[in-house]
Amino acid sequence: MTVMTPAGDFRTSYRADTTIFPTLGSRMALWAGLALLCCAPLVLDRYLLSLLINIGTLGIAALGLNILVGFTGQISIGHAAFFGFGAFASAWLHERYGIPVLLCIPIAGVMTAAVGLIFGAPAARLKGLYLAIATLAAQFILEDFFARAQWFTGGVAGRVTESPVIGGFALDREESYFYLVLAFVIILFVAASNLMRTRDGRALVAVRDHYLSAEIMGINLAYYRTLSFGIASFYAGIGGALYAHHLLFVSVEAFNILFSIQFLGMVIIGGLGSIMGSLMGAAFMVALPEVVQAGADAVAGGALDRMLKIGGNISFLREMAIGAAIILFLIFEPDGLAHRWKLIKAYWKLYPFSH
Amino acid sequence: MGDDTPILRAESVSLRFGGIRALTEVSFAVKRGEVFSIIGPNGAGKTSMVNCVSGRYRPTEGRILFDGQDITRMRPNRRAALGLGRTFQNLALFGHMSVLDNIMVGRHHLLKSGFLSGMAYWIGGAQREELEHRREVEEIIDFLEIQHIRKAQAGTLSYGLRKRVELARAVALRPKLILLDEPMAGMNLEEKEDMARTILDLNEEWGMTILMIEHDMGVVMDISHRVMVLDFGRKLTEGRPEEVMAHPEVRRAYLGEADEVPVQTVTA
Numbered sequence: 001m002t003v004m005t006p007a008g009d010f011r012t013s014y015r016a017d018t019t020i021f022p023t024l025g026s027r028m029a030l031w032a033g034l035a036l037l038c039c040a041p042l043v044l045d046r047y048l049l050s051l052l053i054n055i056g057t058l059g060i061a062a063l064g065l066n067i068l069v070g071f072t073g074q075i076s077i078g079h080a081a082f083f084g085f086g087a088f089a090s091a092w093l094h095e096r097y098g099i100p101v102l103l104c105i106p107i108a109g110v111m112t113a114a115v116g117l118i119f120g121a122p123a124a125r126l127k128g129l130y131l132a133i134a135t136l137a138a139q140f141i142l143e144d145f146f147a148r149a150q151w152f153t154g155g156v157a158g159r160v161t162e163s164p165v166i167g168g169f170a171l172d173r174e175e176s177y178f179y180l181v182l183a184f185v186i187i188l189f190v191a192a193s194n195l196m197r198t199r200d201g202r203a204l205v206a207v208r209d210h211y212l213s214a215e216i217m218g219i220n221l222a223y224y225r226t227l228s229f230g231i232a233s234f235y236a237g238i239g240g241a242l243y244a245h246h247l248l249f250v251s252v253e254a255f256n257i258l259f260s261i262q263f264l265g266m267v268i269i270g271g272l273g274s275i276m277g278s279l280m281g282a283a284f285m286v287a288l289p290e291v292v293q294a295g296a297d298a299v300a301g302g303a304l305d306r307m308l309k310i311g312g313n314i315s316f317l318r319e320m321a322i323g324a325a326i327i328l329f330l331i332f333e334p335d336g337l338a339h340r341w342k343l344i345k346a347y348w349k350l351y352p353f354s355h
Numbered sequence: 356m357g358d359d360t361p362i363l364r365a366e367s368v369s370l371r372f373g374g375i376r377a378l379t380e381v382s383f384a385v386k387r388g389e390v391f392s393i394i395g396p397n398g399a400g401k402t403s404m405v406n407c408v409s410g411r412y413r414p415t416e417g418r419i420l421f422d423g424q425d426i427t428r429m430r431p432n433r434r435a436a437l438g439l440g441r442t443f444q445n446l447a448l449f450g451h452m453s454v455l456d457n458i459m460v461g462r463h464h465l466l467k468s469g470f471l472s473g474m475a476y477w478i479g480g481a482q483r484e485e486l487e488h489r490r491e492v493e494e495i496i497d498f499l500e501i502q503h504i505r506k507a508q509a510g511t512l513s514y515g516l517r518k519r520v521e522l523a524r525a526v527a528l529r530p531k532l533i534l535l536d537e538p539m540a541g542m543n544l545e546e547k548e549d550m551a552r553t554i555l556d557l558n559e560e561w562g563m564t565i566l567m568i569e570h571d572m573g574v575v576m577d578i579s580h581r582v583m584v585l586d587f588g589r590k591l592t593e594g595r596p597e598e599v600m601a602h603p604e605v606r607r608a609y610l611g612e613a614d615e616v617p618v619q620t621v622t623a
Contacts, residue, residue, distance in 0.1 A: 014486045014489045014490065014493075015482075015486060018482075018485060018486070018489070191474035191475075192474070194473060194474050194475070194476035194481070195470055195473050195474045197476075197485070198466075198468055198472075198473030198476065198481050198485060199462075199463060199466040199467075199468050199469075199473060199481075200468070200469060200470040200473050201470075201473060202452070202456055202459055202460050202463075203460070203463060205449060205451065205452055205456070206449050206452070206460045208451075209448075209449035209450050209451055209452060210447050210448065210449055210450070212411070212447065213443060213447035213448070213449075214449070214460070215410075215430075215431045215432050216409055216410070216411075216431050216432075216434075216435065216440075216441055217432075217435055217460050217461055217463055217524070217528065218432050218433075218434075218435030218436055218463045218464035218528070219432055219460070219463055220430075220432045221432070227470060231470065273451070
């Protein structure tokens with residue numbers, strides 16, 4: 001990747017050289033995008049808003065997984081279990097102790113981080129396939145815990161949750177809940193961007209790129225591998241809590257291994273080691289079933305439908321589409337949507353003299 | 356320098372991998388402010404010795420003292436904070452990071468912000484700290500003449516440049532002792548001259564003690580104050596470059612001049 005800055009973009013201080021959004025254009029696009037998002041509840045219908053909320057909650061959790069997999073080079077195939085733990089923790093905290101939902105969400109994040117640190121302890125020693133199996137164990141242990149710990153999860157019946165309340169105003173509609181999710185997305189994405197341009201973020205990437213020389217440079221491998229698990233679980237917990245208070249019902253079966261694989265899919269499709277890519281991956285994963293559904297509706301009743309009997313099997317089609325998307329991305333765009341986005345930007349920068 | 360105690364002392368260090376003896380009772384001391392070179396044929400145990408010092412390997416027997424402190428069993432990441440930096444024989448940069456970030460990783464033990472203040476960035480001083488250290492890192496970048504590539508991804512650079520970035524990263528640690536594992540391998544004459552100049556500057560102007568492994572005998576003899584020769588994991592000799600060159604065993608083992616040394620032949 002060549003270094004490209006537009007002509008006339010001269011930085012005269014180190015501060016100007018370390019901003020998250022480096023050019024005037026990108027900063028303007030940021031504010032315009034935020035303004036558009038703030039207007040979204042006024043224009044979009046509730047269904048589309050709930051899709052956006054899903055992108056936000058899943059995106060936060062995907063960012064956590066990306067910090068672990070993309071930035072630190074570890075692996076986890078139990079991310080959905082942590083997402084679920086955050087969802088149950090927040091619901092439980094509110095019901096058991098009457099803590100306001102708005103406080104329950106960050107506390108649930110911290111609790112999930114603590115659980116993540118316990119399961120992440122082997123990560124300090126294990127790498128690659130061995131770690132994958134250890135996290136798979138975390139997935140099944142937590143799933144089993146959800147099914148058995150009635151006091152925590154409500155058992156097989158699941159747990160009903162409530163909407164957050166701010167100053168007597170309940171965020172119980174998509175239009176208002178959207179803003180809460182938007183606020184969390186902004187805070188957590190900015191925090192991750194900040195992390196990655198400071199000491200500990202660089203240490204995580206160093207551990208991924210060359211752990212032996214990272215250790216020689218003074219980086220404590222065990223600490224940073226475990227820390228990465230903690231941060232990933234924190235993000236998963238927050239995402240899960242936001243998910244719980246949106247759906248108002250959390251069921252035990254939701255957080256299975258397929259969901260974990262979907263998180264990995266988001267991170268791969270969005271772009272490993274890319275912060276915005278995590279959000280793009282989540283958006284892709286949310287949009288995909290909608291597109292598949294639309295496609296299935298379009299052919300419903302037609303000759304193709306009669307031949308393949310799609311009608312009742314739409315859910316299988318969705319799983320297949322996710323699998324196909326992951327495979328196609330691994331082959332044609334292993335660096336994910338974030339990389340594609342960079343290429344598009346580079347193309348327009350050079351237009352019409354592009355290569 | 357003032358202080359007479361050696362900055363690094365190895366006391367009869369042995370290293371075995373199963374039945375293989377990589378090092379056998381090697382003892383040496385590096386004085387403050389000198390350029391100390393380890394030479395020897397391939398497989399003599401030079402890199403093993405450096406790995407024992409930097410912490411990659413733990414000696415099977417013997418002790419290593421750095422700055423008067425026993426570091427034999429200390430974890431490698433703690434040695435960096437004591438002031439021990441190194442470069443690698445086979446490049447070991449963080450390939451996906453920019454050159455600047457690579458060098459900033461070298462500042463790791465000097466930076467204080469943890470992940471929480473890093474995430475808060477503007478609150479709690481992480482930004483101020485980053486900018487302060489950036490200033491010092493830029494000095495190192497100037498010194499090694501890599502300004503033009505500071506934003507480039509390290510993995511995309513040419514071999515010679517990567518070597519310089521690696522040296523910059525090690526210098527960023529602000530080490531008292533810097534271990535250079537074949538700093539000139541694979542370089543052409545001009546690059547070698549540049550590197551030799553850089554090493555001398557590091558030693559004389561930046562006040563770093565240098566422990567170096569190098570195959571280019573010309574360079575070793577020109578810039579080293581003292582040289583140690585290893586052969587089959589044993590120390591052959593140690594001394595000023597010209598003394599070492601004159602040593603008959605060295606000529607036989609390293610330079611392969613067998614004709615001047617009477618070779619014992621087995622007679623029936």
